[in-house]
Amino acid sequence: MNDLDKVESILFSQEKRFRLVDIPGAGRGLISTSLIQPGDIILRDKPVILGPGVAEDGTYCSGCGDISGSNLNLMENCSCGLRFCSVSCKQSWHTEEECRIVSSIPEPKPNQNYWLITLRGLVSEDPRIGFLQELTVQEGAGRSKEEDEVVKLLSSFGFKEKSILTVYRQLTANTFRRGRGRGLCAGVAMVNHSCSPNSRVWWDESGSLVLSARVKITPGDEITLTYCSPLLGQPSRRNKLLQSKGFICRCPRCQDGTELGTYMSSIRCTKCKPGLICPVGLDEDKLGWICSSCGFKPNPEKVSGLLKKVEDELYGLEKEKDPGRKLLLIQQYIEKNKKLFSSDHFLQLRAGDLMVGLMNKLAPSTSCIQTKEYYTRQTLKVLETLDPGLSRFKGFQLFKLYQILFEKIVHSAQGSLKAEEQFQLVQDMQTSLLESKFLLSGDRFAPPEIVENANLLVRALNQEQVEQIQDKINQKYKIVKSVYQCI
Numbered sequence: 001m002n003d004l005d006k007v008e009s010i011l012f013s014q015e016k017r018f019r020l021v022d023i024p025g026a027g028r029g030l031i032s033t034s035l036i037q038p039g040d041i042i043l044r045d046k047p048v049i050l051g052p053g054v055a056e057d058g059t060y061c062s063g064c065g066d067i068s069g070s071n072l073n074l075m076e077n078c079s080c081g082l083r084f085c086s087v088s089c090k091q092s093w094h095t096e097e098e099c100r101i102v103s104s105i106p107e108p109k110p111n112q113n114y115w116l117i118t119l120r121g122l123v124s125e126d127p128r129i130g131f132l133q134e135l136t137v138q139e140g141a142g143r144s145k146e147e148d149e150v151v152k153l154l155s156s157f158g159f160k161e162k163s164i165l166t167v168y169r170q171l172t173a174n175t176f177r178r179g180r181g182r183g184l185c186a187g188v189a190m191v192n193h194s195c196s197p198n199s200r201v202w203w204d205e206s207g208s209l210v211l212s213a214r215v216k217i218t219p220g221d222e223i224t225l226t227y228c229s230p231l232l233g234q235p236s237r238r239n240k241l242l243q244s245k246g247f248i249c250r251c252p253r254c255q256d257g258t259e260l261g262t263y264m265s266s267i268r269c270t271k272c273k274p275g276l277i278c279p280v281g282l283d284e285d286k287l288g289w290i291c292s293s294c295g296f297k298p299n300p301e302k303v304s305g306l307l308k309k310v311e312d313e314l315y316g317l318e319k320e321k322d323p324g325r326k327l328l329l330i331q332q333y334i335e336k337n338k339k340l341f342s343s344d345h346f347l348q349l350r351a352g353d354l355m356v357g358l359m360n361k362l363a364p365s366t367s368c369i370q371t372k373e374y375y376t377r378q379t380l381k382v383l384e385t386l387d388p389g390l391s392r393f394k395g396f397q398l399f400k401l402y403q404i405l406f407e408k409i410v411h412s413a414q415g416s417l418k419a420e421e422q423f424q425l426v427q428d429m430q431t432s433l434l435e436s437k438f439l440l441s442g443d444r445f446a447p448p449e450i451v452e453n454a455n456l457l458v459r460a461l462n463q464e465q466v467e468q469i470q471d472k473i474n475q476k477y478k479i480v481k482s483v484y485q486c487i
């Protein structure tokens with residue numbers, strides 16, 4: 001048995017539909033060995049460890065990282081000062097050794113979100129942690145500020161600096177977000193990244209991370225997942241993957257400056273009217289830019305400087321506390337950047353999404369509903385291309401659309417719509433709800449109202465109407481009916 005076979009036999013005990021292989025230029029990866037249909041479950045992976053998230057403020061369950069804020073009083077306290085959502089969560093993740101070490105960290109303890117999971121990895125005796133690849137750090141780059149702090153804190157308990165750094169970087173590169181926390185699932189961690197992936201992951205009710213197919217995967221295809229939001233454009237996606245996961249992605253989407261025809265990273269050309277300037281030159285140190293109509297190449301430093309400024313401006317607006325002022329500033333931001341960006345630029349969509357969130361808190365008016373519907377549909381349109389097949393993101397977005405359309409129906413009840421418009425609107429609303437339930441089925445972090453609302457709707461419709469919607473969804477996602485029931 002060679003090393004790879006040994007790793008495979010330890011990580012994947014159940015019957016499997018893939019092999020673990022060496023993939024040139026990408027380390028190890030999973031190759032499908034049988035035909036996998038959209039919706040098929042490829043792997044259910046129990047976490048090796050769970051813990052609080054990385055970038056979250058506030059205190060969450062020190063076990064699973066889940067419950068927070070107002071529920072803190074319901075939590076199980078431990079003598080070491082950590083708090084857990086339940087006795088069983090504490091028993092699952094908080095070993096005696098961890099408790100002993102945490103007890104000796106002087107008060108006030110530094111924010112557990114950045115060091116606790118590393119400590120958990122260090123005291124764990126699970127051999128699977130040893131199989132993980134470390135985050136590749138660019139040559140010459142030293143330790144980050146966070147790495148320095150974790151090393152400083154944990155080395156005083158007898159852990160070697162090198163082991164702390166290794167575990168910290170393994171967990172950074174290989175954990176999956178889980179609500180407010182994150183979890184390490186050693187099997188799914190073997191799946192490589194693509195910005196246009198053929199599989200997806202979600203946490204089920206039993207606490208496993210599920211890897212399932214988005215689209216048909218034929219034998220010999222590599223199984224891929226995305227490690228970042230599909231709504232992140234170049235070069236932000238490039239920076240994020242490089243910093244948080246340590247690599248430059250060379251997937252088909254990243255090779256294509258038009259972002260598969262969505263132009264979601266393009267800026268308007270200053271030399272020709274309809275032209276859009278797209279990113280090029282993936283393999284060089286820095287991205288270049290070129291107009292797809294007239295061939296104009298702006299100075300890449302200037303472009304990246306400008307983009308960074310405009311992106312940082314939006315992140316700044318997100319922090320604004322006063323909702324009324326925030327809405328106004330975001331509206332101004334979108335208006336101002338219409339001259340700079342393509343209409344589906346990812347920063348415009350992101351700003352639009354923020355606006356939808358803020359407008360949801362206002363009393364519905366015709367113009368408000370119109371704006372919310374517009375941005376929700378634009379994002380859905382882009383996701384249709386960039387987050388292929390059974391997409392989790394689309395599930396959330398469709399639920400938002402359902403809520404907006406529901407509001408629109410109630411708001412227009414006084415007869416402002418023609419009969420056919422009203423009929424189309426009701427159909428759209430029904431399909432959005434059932435499609436979102438279908439995409440988020442079994443997902444423990446799906447909006448809790450989905451199931452209840454969908455059940456109410458199904459009861460209100462007749463059998464034939466339900467089957468019609470179900471057929472439409474099955475056809476759209478190429479679901480093999482006998483294998484997968486969607487509603």
Ligand SMILES: [Zn+2]
Nearest residue numbers: 061064085089
């Ligand atoms: Zn918990």
Ligand SMILES: [Zn+2]
Nearest residue numbers: 078079080099
């Ligand atoms: Zn304890």
Ligand SMILES: [Zn+2]
Nearest residue numbers: 195249251254
């Ligand atoms: Zn990519």
Ligand SMILES: [Zn+2]
Nearest residue numbers: 269275291294
């Ligand atoms: Zn041009």
